[in-house]
Every structure is written in C-alpha cells, then in structure tokens.
Amino acid sequence: MSFSEIIVTGHRNPDTDAVCSAVCYADFKSQIDPAHIYKGVVCGVLNPQTKFVFEKAGVAPPEFLKDVYTRVIDVARRDGLTLDENEPILEAIREVDSKMVSVIPVFHTKNNFLGVIGIHEIASYFIKTNVEQKKQSYTFFIDNLERVLPGRFLKKGKTKEFKAPIMIGSMDYEKSIERMDSLLEDRPVLVVGDRKRIIAHAVRNQFPLIVITNVVQTPVIDADLDAYEGTIYLSGSDTTDTIRGLWLSAPVKHIMNIDPLVLQHDDLFDEAKKVLLASDLRGLPVLEDGRFLGVVTRGSFLEKPRRKLILIDHNEVAQSIAGADEAEICEIIDHHRLGAEKTNAPIYVFSKPLGSSCTIVYQHYRMHGLNIEKSRAILLLSGILSDTLAFKSPTATLEDRIAADDLAKIAGLDWNHYFQEMLATMTTLGQLDPLATVTGDFKIYREFGLATGIAQVETVSLEEVPLVQDRFLAALEQVRSEQGLDWMMLLVTDVVKEDSLLIMTPFEKAEENLIYQKKTGQLYDLPGVVSRKKQLLPEILRVMEELKKETR
Structure with a gap:
C-alpha cells in the first residue's frame, strides 16, 4: 500500500458499524478531496453479518490490512541502477563514481537477480589483480573491448569469453618468441605494438586475443588470418592504458557478490536499519521470495516515513490497527468515549454521542450536500x-x-424487514469457536491501574450459554494471560429479547463490587443490557475505580 494513500480504518476485531463507516467515509473523503487517495480497510476478520451486508450492497469487502508498520520495501529504491551480468567492470566503476551509489544489482535477465557489485567488490578485484603471481589468468569478454578501449576490431573470433594470462610483447624478437612458446599451453592474450613477426607468430599459434596498441593506421598482418580463429583488436591507447582497459573489460558477473546479505521486503524499518548499520556495507538488496524489488542504502534510513491514518469508530491507538502508534493520525471520527492520545499537530476530530459511526458519516455527506449512492446507503443503514x-x-x-x-428510502428497503435479514445471519453461541469469538469484537480498557478486556458477541438465543460457558471461560482465560490483563469478560447479547449474559474470568475483589447477579460459576445475568459502551463499561469502570480506592 502506497504512502500516498490515506487509510481509513475501524478498530481491531471489527463489527459491521466499523467496517461500513470506514468504507463510506473513504468514499466521502475522496469526493471532497480528490487531490488525495483515501482507502477504507479492515484490520480483522469480517463476521458473517458484515459479509452479508456487503453482498447485499453489491460492494466488494474492503482490503484486509494486517498493520501499518513502515517496512523496508517502503524506503527501497526501485528505479535505481542495474547492470547486466556481462557489463564490463569499468561500467560498474563509472556508475559507482558518477552516481555516488553504494551497491548495484546485477541481473542475468531483467527479472533474474544474480548478485551485487559495489565498492567492496571492485576494491577486492584490484587487490587480487595486483597480487604477485607467476601466472595469473584474467577473464576476457570480447564484446566488451570496444566499451573499454578506444579502437576497433580487425578480426572477431568465435570465442566470446575465455580466461587467459596477459603477455606484453615488449622484449626483443628472440626473447619474445621464447616467452610466447613457453606460454603456448595457456594461450595468453598478447598485447604488443605493431611488431609484425611477433604478431604473425601469435596468429600462427592461435592466441585467443591479440591487442595491437598505439594504432593509427590499420597494420598489415603477415599471416593467414583466414585460418586464425582468435580476435585481433586495434587499440588507440598505449600499452599501459590498454592493459588497464583489458583488466576492466571482464564481466561484472565474475567479481560480483553472489551471496550478499539481503533484506526481505517485509522486514520492519527499524530492524532493517539495525542490520545494515551493523554491517560494513553501504547498501543492501531487497528481495521477495528471491525476486529483486530494490535497494536500500544508509541514506534510506535517515528519515522514517509514516503512513497516514483516519481512525473511525474508535479513537484510541491501542484499539486500532497494529502500527497505528507509529502512523500519522489525520482525523478521528467516533461516537465512543474519548481516550485519544496526543498528536503532534492539530487534527480534525468529530465525536458525537450517537448510536453509530455510520450516522456520523451520513451526516458528513449531508453537511457537504453530497448524494449518497444506493450501495453506500445500504452499508450506512x-x-x-x-x-x-x-x-x-x-x-x-x-x-x-x-x-x-x-x-x-435511498436504498429502497424497509429497515425493519432488512434488520430481520441481518439477524438471520447470526448463530447461537454453541455454534461459534470460543477463541475466535472472544477475540472478535474485543476491546481493552486500561484505567485506574488495571487492564480489562471486554468482548461482545450478538446472538439470537441465550439458552445454550450455561452449557458452553466453560469452553468460553477457558478461551477468556487464555486471552487474559496472553494479553497480560487483570480481567477478561464476554458479553453475550440476545438481540431479539434485548438481554445479555456475562462470562468473566475470576477476579474476586472486583466481582464483590458488581451490581449484577451471578447465575452459575462465572456467569452473570444482565437483563436489559445490550450495550457494552453505554451500559456495561460504566459499571466495570466504577468497579475498577473502587478497587483503586481500596488499595490506597
């Protein structure tokens, strides 16, 4: 997802209101602010009811977004320099020097990443090249000669790439011939001025490459070139520059790092930064399943980009998509109690004690005189x-x-009849997975030195709850332990009879202060209670406050 997009998201473990309001508010913002891209997303699994209403509206469900953490792919350069494996080393040097790049990816084909070459590999090549050895062979790629040496081909042989030592024909004739004959087994590359007899001897002995230096006019070769299978190149440079050019004509594939330290595209920004700074490298390639995506350098990590978020149907970062604490919060649209954290700059906040965030979104459409499409009307309704x-x-x-x-009216629906359709998508508690249910519509409240988790599930009957409470209590205890909570509970609401039952983990001191009547075990009766926000939460907060007073 691009940083140019502004993400509109409901809370974790989203309910129908959170998802529908996020999608519709993104649509609203796109209409009043076409200069930016707004995208409604969901940061949790859609429940059956929510899936049903999107199908009813004929709208594709929003994209699931796991988190908004900045990752290495977000700062990788994707349009940087690349080299073909057969490019000469000189080209790599030119690019490193002129473009001030740290590392250059090397490819076999456009998408076949092979390795990298940078200052480290180039320096290592020069060191090895100048190490004193009796016989040292170099790699030559014939097609690169014209790219590194001013000159032209007199004859181009069939062998395009080979390894051979270099011999300079600077001695007198007899010694040169003696030296050439001693190297016949290795078939060296001959670098020589216009010395006809030495050149002819090399042609007759099938030296793979003969480079004639300081050429102004085409020399006459006193040998049968038709029978010669090698290459003759006429260099316009002197011997020293020609030798240097030959060294640098080798393909980069022979000195590149074929097993470089790499970063994966989804590595977190901070972790990737640590990896690069802990190495002696100046840049690293970024891959996804072995596929090259870009390069990051030390400069890539000077500033951490942040995604832009609009929070809807919640206002606390702890209840938002993972990574929201690192994002830039641009707006808050909500109908819950305020617990928002500080922002670095003023932002647009619209909070109203209504029954639904979708009502607030509807009012925004109307405040700006915008028409509401039928599909959006169905979602908001x-x-x-x-x-x-x-x-x-x-x-x-x-x-x-x-x-x-x-x-x-816009949707062409009888809302009472439509609500019955929505209820038909619900199931009884016994048909639900306990762990998935308690982590579904689930919020954590941290007040008065305590952390309490309250989950809610809506059903069409409470009859099965006493029979399955032990399974759900075990799931509540698991979540309480994993989340480091003091108290965890599940509000099971019968939307038909408008009553609820509350399953909670043991917390004796807190339970003593509750106004609710215990039925059995850890099951409490909450007649007439249907709202977590307006009915259950105030009571739980009151109990938590009482506990704090008692511990003073």
Missing part, C-alpha cells in the same frame, strides 16, 4: 441497525433514526 440493534439499544438517538429513515 446496515451499520446503524447493527450498532443500535434497530434502535433498541440505549445508545440509539433520534439522529440515528432520522439517518436510517433517509438511508432506507
């Missing part, structure tokens, strides 16, 4: 009906009802 339990929840307001009536 669905969020309102779901979060207010068709206006039976104490959180429901007249504004929610007015919005729903207008949206139902």
Whole structure:
C-alpha cells in the first residue's frame, strides 16, 4: 500500500458499524478531496453479518490490512541502477563514481537477480589483480573491448569469453618468441605494438586475443588470418592504458557478490536499519521470495516515513490497527468515549454521542450536500441497525433514526424487514469457536491501574450459554494471560429479547463490587443490557475505580 494513500480504518476485531463507516467515509473523503487517495480497510476478520451486508450492497469487502508498520520495501529504491551480468567492470566503476551509489544489482535477465557489485567488490578485484603471481589468468569478454578501449576490431573470433594470462610483447624478437612458446599451453592474450613477426607468430599459434596498441593506421598482418580463429583488436591507447582497459573489460558477473546479505521486503524499518548499520556495507538488496524489488542504502534510513491514518469508530491507538502508534493520525471520527492520545499537530476530530459511526458519516455527506449512492446507503443503514440493534439499544438517538429513515428510502428497503435479514445471519453461541469469538469484537480498557478486556458477541438465543460457558471461560482465560490483563469478560447479547449474559474470568475483589447477579460459576445475568459502551463499561469502570480506592 502506497504512502500516498490515506487509510481509513475501524478498530481491531471489527463489527459491521466499523467496517461500513470506514468504507463510506473513504468514499466521502475522496469526493471532497480528490487531490488525495483515501482507502477504507479492515484490520480483522469480517463476521458473517458484515459479509452479508456487503453482498447485499453489491460492494466488494474492503482490503484486509494486517498493520501499518513502515517496512523496508517502503524506503527501497526501485528505479535505481542495474547492470547486466556481462557489463564490463569499468561500467560498474563509472556508475559507482558518477552516481555516488553504494551497491548495484546485477541481473542475468531483467527479472533474474544474480548478485551485487559495489565498492567492496571492485576494491577486492584490484587487490587480487595486483597480487604477485607467476601466472595469473584474467577473464576476457570480447564484446566488451570496444566499451573499454578506444579502437576497433580487425578480426572477431568465435570465442566470446575465455580466461587467459596477459603477455606484453615488449622484449626483443628472440626473447619474445621464447616467452610466447613457453606460454603456448595457456594461450595468453598478447598485447604488443605493431611488431609484425611477433604478431604473425601469435596468429600462427592461435592466441585467443591479440591487442595491437598505439594504432593509427590499420597494420598489415603477415599471416593467414583466414585460418586464425582468435580476435585481433586495434587499440588507440598505449600499452599501459590498454592493459588497464583489458583488466576492466571482464564481466561484472565474475567479481560480483553472489551471496550478499539481503533484506526481505517485509522486514520492519527499524530492524532493517539495525542490520545494515551493523554491517560494513553501504547498501543492501531487497528481495521477495528471491525476486529483486530494490535497494536500500544508509541514506534510506535517515528519515522514517509514516503512513497516514483516519481512525473511525474508535479513537484510541491501542484499539486500532497494529502500527497505528507509529502512523500519522489525520482525523478521528467516533461516537465512543474519548481516550485519544496526543498528536503532534492539530487534527480534525468529530465525536458525537450517537448510536453509530455510520450516522456520523451520513451526516458528513449531508453537511457537504453530497448524494449518497444506493450501495453506500445500504452499508450506512446496515451499520446503524447493527450498532443500535434497530434502535433498541440505549445508545440509539433520534439522529440515528432520522439517518436510517433517509438511508432506507435511498436504498429502497424497509429497515425493519432488512434488520430481520441481518439477524438471520447470526448463530447461537454453541455454534461459534470460543477463541475466535472472544477475540472478535474485543476491546481493552486500561484505567485506574488495571487492564480489562471486554468482548461482545450478538446472538439470537441465550439458552445454550450455561452449557458452553466453560469452553468460553477457558478461551477468556487464555486471552487474559496472553494479553497480560487483570480481567477478561464476554458479553453475550440476545438481540431479539434485548438481554445479555456475562462470562468473566475470576477476579474476586472486583466481582464483590458488581451490581449484577451471578447465575452459575462465572456467569452473570444482565437483563436489559445490550450495550457494552453505554451500559456495561460504566459499571466495570466504577468497579475498577473502587478497587483503586481500596488499595490506597
């Protein structure tokens, strides 16, 4: 996902209101601010009801986004320099010097990454080249000669690439011939001025490459060139420059690092930075399943880019998508209690004690005089009906009802009949997976020195709850332990009868202060309670505050 996009997200473990409001608010923002790209996403698994309403609206469900952490791919250069494996080393030197790059990827074909070459590999090559050895062979790639040496071919042989030592024909004739004959087994490359007899001897003995230096006019070769299978190159440079050019004509594939330290595309920014700074390298390639994606250098990590977020149906970073604490919060649209953290700059916040975030989004469309498409009307109506339990929840307001009536008209739906369709997608508690349920619509509240997790699930019957409470209690205890919480509970709400049961992990001191009546074990009866936000949470916070007072 591009950093140019502004992400609109509901809370973790999203419900229908969170998902529908995120998608519709992204649509609203795109209309009033076409200069930017807004994208509604979901940071959790969609429940059956939410899937149903998107299918009803004929809208594709939003993209699932795991987190918004900055990763190495976000700072990788994808349009940087690359080299073909057969490019001469001189070309790598030119690029490193002129472009001030640290590392250059090397490819066999456009997408076949082979390795890297940089200052380290080039320096190592020069050191090895100048180490004193009796016989040292070099790699020659014939097609590179014209790229490193001013001159032209007199004859181009069939062998394009080979290894051979270099012999300079600077001695007198007899010694030169003696030296050439002693090297016949290795077939050296001959670098020589216009010395006809020495050149003819090399031609007759099939030296793979003869480089004639200081050529102004084409020399006459006193040998049968038709029978000669090697290459003759006419260099316009002197012997010293010619030798240097030959060294640098070798393909980069022979000195590149074929097993470089690499970063994976999804490595976290901070971890990748540590890896690079801990090495003696100036740059690293970035791969995905072996496929090259780009390069990062030390300069890539000077500043950490941050994704832009709009939080909707929540205002606390702890309840938001993973990595939200590292992102730039641009806006907050919500109908819950405020627990937002400080921001570095002023932002747009619209918070109203309504029954649904979708109502707030609807009001934004109307405030700006925008038409609401039928598909968006269905989504907004669905969020309102779901979060207010068709206006039976104490959180429901007249504004929610007015919005729903207008949206139902646009959608061409009877909202009461449609809500029954939505209820039909629900299941009884016994049909649900305990762990998936308690981590579904789940929020953590940290107040008065305590951390309490409250999950909620809506169903059409509470009859099975006593029979399955032990399985759900075990799941609650697992989540409590994993999350480091003091208390964990699941509010099971019957949306038809408008009653709830509460399953909670043992917390004796807290339970003593609860106003609710215990049924059996860790199961409490909450008649008339349907709202976590407006009915259950205030009681839990009251108990937590009492505990804090008792510990003073």
